[in-house]
Amino acid sequence: MRIPAKVRSVTVDASPPENRLDRRKTRTRAALVKAAQTLIAAGQTNVPVLEITQAADVGMGSFYNHFQSKEDLFQAAVDEALDAHGAMLDALTAPLTDPAEVFAEAFRLTGRLHRLVPELSLVLIKSGTALVSSDRGLAPRALRDIEAGIEAGRFTIRDPQLALVAAAGAILCLGQFLHDNPDRDDAAASDQLAEDLLRMFGIPADEAHEICSRPLPDANPK
């Protein structure tokens, strides 16, 4: 079977732990990453390693078995949060065949995430514009979907990287906007921006509107 274009270039290491020691190592690492994600979401990355290991309930010594530095841990925390979200999007959009709908659905689901999983949303926002050049998480997936849309003749985009710049900027600033304006409907705002981006990518207005009004699959965010 041919691997579908939209999962071709993004892989996540999911090899299972092999024995008890491996399982413990995996748990320790996961606890550190989880603690780091909580600290990033709280804007408290300026804490000593000791405090991180205490929050993760692991021994101070085990930190350096997994990470060379705090920066190393925080980078892993951002990468893994966005990889996990990206993998979920890949799974949810797998049944779709139209690259325009794949892009729109991923954007609409990610827009809703800002309210559904505020912690992950804050990790995304705090990681900031670095998102646009990351080879992990959302950017490579969005670029893949944009290129698939061009290849399929759905998008009339001259420069896929600039289309990615627009999409990454929109999803980042949408998150900030939704946090700053709790009265705004996250679903309506996400759908409107996805529709705006589709029009920017060359989809006719009424079709863009219809695509972004379709029902979404259930996202199980945790």
Added chain:
Amino acid sequence: MRIPAKVRSVTVDASPPENRLDRRKTRTRAALVKAAQTLIAAGQTNVPVLEITQAADVGMGSFYNHFQSKEDLFQAAVDEALDAHGAMLDALTAPLTDPAEVFAEAFRLTGRLHRLVPELSLVLIKSGTALVSSDRGLAPRALRDIEAGIEAGRFTIRDPQLALVAAAGAILCLGQFLHDNPDRDDAAASDQLAEDLLRMFGIPADEAHEICSRPLPDANPK
């Protein structure tokens, strides 16, 4: 004379200093703000007040005559850098009558700024997504231009605030993209994204292209 819509809601305090003491105070404050902008651009905001006053070549004691805290100073540094840039854009776009061209010209000039004035560009990027909700600097000006475009029947935008989200996201991530990809032409990328945004706002493709190909006024960035 009626004040043109596009300068109505954004004002900058420019009252001149009155005597020698006032002039000295103004100089001290300006030196602190300039030092803070340099530190922000370098990503070094985690420094003691003493270091900031030394970099500004002012007495440690005078800091608290002007700012209540470091955070207060850094916020002022961001606000004033973007207000100054915004005021320059207002002056440069003043001769234009088409709101679509006003928006495009401001975006194209700001895109070029990422290479022309890297220090201001880094202040903009580091201030991050907070840009989208700021009542200073670029966001209120962009919203004003977007609303003028809707009022003039040029833009078919359902939600001006979401159009601002898209524009703010695009200018932020464009900056990051240009810093990460020094081989990319900043002028071409800025013009392409401005054209993409105009199309998103409802301007026909060929007209958006033509508007974003027009010659730009000379921006004197410093």
